[in-house]
Amino acid sequence: MSIRGVNIHIDQLKHRYSAKSPLTFDGVSLQSPPGEVLAIIGRSGCGKSTLLHILAGLLQASGGTVRLDEEVVQKPSPHWVMMFQAPHLYPWMKVAQNVGTGLRFAGWKEARIRERVEEAIRLVDLEAHADNNVQDLSGGQQQRVALARSLVMEPELLLLDEPFSALDAFTRSALQRDVRSIAKRLGFNVVIVTHDIDEAVIMADRAVIMAGSPGRIMTELEVDLPDPRERHDPAVQAMRTRLMDAFQDAAQGKSGPKGNEAAQEAIAANEPQAAGQHG
Amino acid sequence: MSGGATMSGLDFTAAGAALKSSGRNLANFVGGLAILLAFWWLGAYLLASNPQTASFSTFGPIPTFQAFPELWANGKIQSAVMTSGYRLGLGLLIAIAIGIPVGILVGRSKRFRELSNSPFQFLRMISPLSWTPVALFVFATWNQSIIFLIAVASVWPVIYATSAGLAKVDPAWFKVARNLGATPWQMLTKIIMPAITFDVLTGIRLALGVAWVVIIPAEFLGVTTGLGYTIQDARETLSYNNLTAMVLTIGIMGYILDSLCVFLIKRYSWQRGAG
Numbered sequence: 001m002s003i004r005g006v007n008i009h010i011d012q013l014k015h016r017y018s019a020k021s022p023l024t025f026d027g028v029s030l031q032s033p034p035g036e037v038l039a040i041i042g043r044s045g046c047g048k049s050t051l052l053h054i055l056a057g058l059l060q061a062s063g064g065t066v067r068l069d070e071e072v073v074q075k076p077s078p079h080w081v082m083m084f085q086a087p088h089l090y091p092w093m094k095v096a097q098n099v100g101t102g103l104r105f106a107g108w109k110e111a112r113i114r115e116r117v118e119e120a121i122r123l124v125d126l127e128a129h130a131d132n133n134v135q136d137l138s139g140g141q142q143q144r145v146a147l148a149r150s151l152v153m154e155p156e157l158l159l160l161d162e163p164f165s166a167l168d169a170f171t172r173s174a175l176q177r178d179v180r181s182i183a184k185r186l187g188f189n190v191v192i193v194t195h196d197i198d199e200a201v202i203m204a205d206r207a208v209i210m211a212g213s214p215g216r217i218m219t220e221l222e223v224d225l226p227d228p229r230e231r232h233d234p235a236v237q238a239m240r241t242r243l244m245d246a247f248q249d250a251a252q253g254k255s256g257p258k259g260n261e262a263a264q265e266a267i268a269a270n271e272p273q274a275a276g277q278h279g
Numbered sequence: 280m281s282g283g284a285t286m287s288g289l290d291f292t293a294a295g296a297a298l299k300s301s302g303r304n305l306a307n308f309v310g311g312l313a314i315l316l317a318f319w320w321l322g323a324y325l326l327a328s329n330p331q332t333a334s335f336s337t338f339g340p341i342p343t344f345q346a347f348p349e350l351w352a353n354g355k356i357q358s359a360v361m362t363s364g365y366r367l368g369l370g371l372l373i374a375i376a377i378g379i380p381v382g383i384l385v386g387r388s389k390r391f392r393e394l395s396n397s398p399f400q401f402l403r404m405i406s407p408l409s410w411t412p413v414a415l416f417v418f419a420t421w422n423q424s425i426i427f428l429i430a431v432a433s434v435w436p437v438i439y440a441t442s443a444g445l446a447k448v449d450p451a452w453f454k455v456a457r458n459l460g461a462t463p464w465q466m467l468t469k470i471i472m473p474a475i476t477f478d479v480l481t482g483i484r485l486a487l488g489v490a491w492v493v494i495i496p497a498e499f500l501g502v503t504t505g506l507g508y509t510i511q512d513a514r515e516t517l518s519y520n521n522l523t524a525m526v527l528t529i530g531i532m533g534y535i536l537d538s539l540c541v542f543l544i545k546r547y548s549w550q551r552g553a554g
């Protein structure tokens with residue numbers, strides 16, 4: 001399997017859920033080159049999942065555009081696949097059938113499906129469980145199945161919405177390393193949403209910080225660390241501290257929204273109220 | 280080595296437990312039927328020992344079992360079972376063909392659910408047999424009317440079980456499927472249907488019970504075939520052992536059909552501890 005990445009262009013994206021509800025986020029613009037692992041960090045409720053659903057084509061934005069290379073994202077596609085916080089596997093299918101679901105939807109022949117599924121299952125180290133019942137797997141194994149179910153589509157962009165937050169620390173860090181190494185090996189783009197700073201440092205090439213209400217991109221940071229990244233490595237620790245500081249500055253409204261000085265004051269003015277809302 | 284021994288030891292215990300539980304099931308099955316038979320025999324004995332009711336003593340188990348060979352030889356049992364089975368099967372099939380799509384609509388569309396709620400509750404509470412005059416008016420033959428009555432009676436459990444099953448489905452399953460490129464048709468056949476198989480089959484099992492209850496009185500009227508008619512006929516000709524033999528046949532048939540449903544539920548549902 002080898003997958004080329006894409007240029008992601010997000011241009012002045014904004015969203016509100018209904019005419020009466022407030023803007024979830026506003027003026028979000030982002031670029032990401034092919035093969036980049038981009039982390040979006042932000043507090044609960046700032047619109048990260050909403051943004052990801054729009055990138056996946058599962059939700060229509062109220063304004064702005066998302067383009068992958070020249071293609072405008074408007075609906076789901078095998079080229080951009082999202083993986084959720086919970087595995088959401090289909091319990092009436094075995095592991096291998098779960099992994100092949102998307103290919104079956106696309107009308108592939110069974111023989112080709114089998115081949116590709118085998119490869120995806122090998123990628124996530126579940127060869128021994130291919131014929132198992134998904135209800136018999138651990139949480140970490142189930143999330144690996146969900147990962148294989150996404151990877152089997154050979155997406156150019158993999159969208160991850162806090163995919164490991166329900167797992168124990170040990171399983172989580174193993175999966176974080178695995179996803180990064182698979183992405184780097186195959187060459188597709190990843191956008192991962194998280195509120196775990198460590199996760200961003202271990203996985204991402206670049207981290208952007210979202211804050212405020214409506215949410216905006218406040219700042220960004222290159223995570224230029226060599227692979228493999230070890231948690232106790234001083235360089236990783238230092239990056240973690242930098243990211244944490246940036247996050248706190250953003251939360252307190254010290255750093256303005258990227259490329260939008262005028263809105264900074266508005267954000268700052270809104271901040272006490274927003275902080276109150278989110279406890 | 281010791282690991283292997285432990286493994287086989289475990290296996291042995293598991294097999295023993297399985298054997299024990301199936302032996303226990305068999306004992307329960309036989310014991311339960313024996314108790315039922317004892318009560319039946321006692322009832323017949325009491326009838327026979329009272330001079331006023333002695334003429335009904337052929338209700339007892341022994342005359343009943345004696346009636347079977349003749350009923351079988353002259354084909355009465357087979358033809359009654361076939362005819363009633365045909366009506367039941369067709370009525371149920373219609374109920375399923377209507378009940379599942381309507382149930383899915385109720386479960387998926389809030390608007391349809393709200394709109395249909397009161398008329399459905401109202402229609403559901405009408406005793407199935409009270410539709411008889413309407414059925415006779417609409418349909419040309421008694422046969423068709425009986426099939427209609429069965430369908431009317433058994434469509435509700437299918438509708439409600441289907442929509443209840445759909446209500447329990449994890450909405451994320453739809454999102455994941457959409458995300459993987461499912462068309463609406465694939466959503467229906469590959470996600471919704473397998474997700475609710477257990478509930479639909481449970482609904483069909485209930486529907487079967489209802490249909491089985493409705494078909495007998497429905498066949499008391501008009502027709503000259505089927506289990507209900509045969510019972511009516513036996514009563515009028517005062518052959519009570521034939522009557523109980525047919526009642527027994529009804530019981531056995533119902534039991535077999537219900538067991539078939541239970542088997543299908545166990546076979547085709549993914550829910551843990553189903554059935």
Ligand SMILES: Nc1ncnc2c1ncn2[C@@H]1O[C@H](COP(=O)(O)OP(=O)(O)OP(=O)(O)O)[C@@H](O)[C@H]1O
Pocket residue numbers: 017021024042043044045046047048049050051195
């Ligand atoms: N379906 C919806 N309808 C209306 N409002 C919604 C809906 N989903 C989310 N929201 C609102 O939009 C805002 C952003 O939600 P979102 O789930 O995108 O946040 P998030 O950053 O992913 O938070 P978390 O870190 O807790 O997952 C929240 O205020 C939320 O209440």
Ligand SMILES: [Mg+2]
Pocket residue numbers: 048049050161
């Ligand atoms: Mg979220």
